[in-house]
Amino acid sequence: MIKVMIADDQELIRQSLQIVLSTHEDLKVVDAVENGFAVLESIKKERPDVILMDIRMPEMDGVYCTKTVKEKYPDIKIIILTTFDDDEFVFSALKYGASGYLLKGVSMDELYHAICTVYNGGAMINPDIATKVFKLFSKMSMSNYAIQVDDSLSKDLTQAELKVIQQVGFGLSNKEIAQKLYLSEGTVRNYVSIVLSKLELRDRTQLAIWAVQTGVTMQEFGDDND
Template sequence: MRLLIVDDDQLVCQSLQLLLAKEEDIEVVNIAANGQAAIELCQKKLPDIILMDIQMPVMNGIESTKIIKEKWPSVHIMMLTTFQDEKNIRLALKAGAEGYLLKSTSIENMAQQVRTLKAGSTVLDADVLKTIMEPDRKVFEGLTERETDIVGLIAQGLSNKEIAEQLFLGVGTVRNTLSVILDKLEIRDRTQLAIYYWQRKQE
């Protein structure tokens, strides 16, 4: 997969480039120092995945993410930052980021999470999840309480089997309920459903 690294700290960029390039299935196509440069490189290189910092000069990562996802929706964006505050997490997800990792993540885990993101799953660091997973019993419009529970667990990255175990349901029941949820909300897959969930939590 083709990877673009965006961070205003040159040492971080070079370190990530060196370490991730050792992975057989990852090709680091370029590095960028700010969000504007990331947009320009997307035009030229069209990467599969972008590792995007948040606080950068010229244009920050959240603004850049919004523009890139509007222009190239197939590009997957993983925020990679030291910021763990709820506001930045929610703004990044609302802008279109499908993943949010902390820079303290090991290279091995980061590479695996990049693969998970490329496969179409939402990726959130465990500490990030703790930051934003406040008790929220708000039932989304048009969904039952049980359907809302399932959406919340999907947003946490749980599989149908894991959801079934947690809610004491059959896997088939979870799968069928998920189909009903997608139809009700007119959403095409579980990744978009997770993004929908976090966007609604931001409102």
């Protein structure tokens, strides 16, 4: 059972999401709150697995709340769910550890899939802003948010692993990578897990930033999967 918390300042949206998500037997909405302060208070009691976080909320917005939650409860996954696709919001939410960024126009099936994906350690970014996110990774790679990896850790990466890393850098999901590289989704998931371990990186977002800043996204690979 995946425990979900909803954080949105609009009561109608909170109620609607709660009704729709409650139709899934493997999800349980443990609370629906109106701002970041309420999120932090509710977490102490409910300890959700995934939080659907609005950006613009009174008293404490979703970006700052994401930062605070990830600092105190790093295992809790956060999906930013908002009507805004402003660069600054995307940049900040991903920088502070959000696992997903979806616009509120997303279908309920896509939202359910996103919740399951981040719960299982994946990342989910709305296709409408995937290109924007890739550009943001480029910005981040040139800023003081650059990801540091010891050169010795990357020497043993295989070409197959580098191909997967490249696609992660482009902002693609495991499913999209699997289709593009003619692999199973499970194989891609294993590659990502192995690569994160090899490079000693925390999550997929850090891997994507590293891929951009090191130029992996610009490399050309042959057909050899070694």
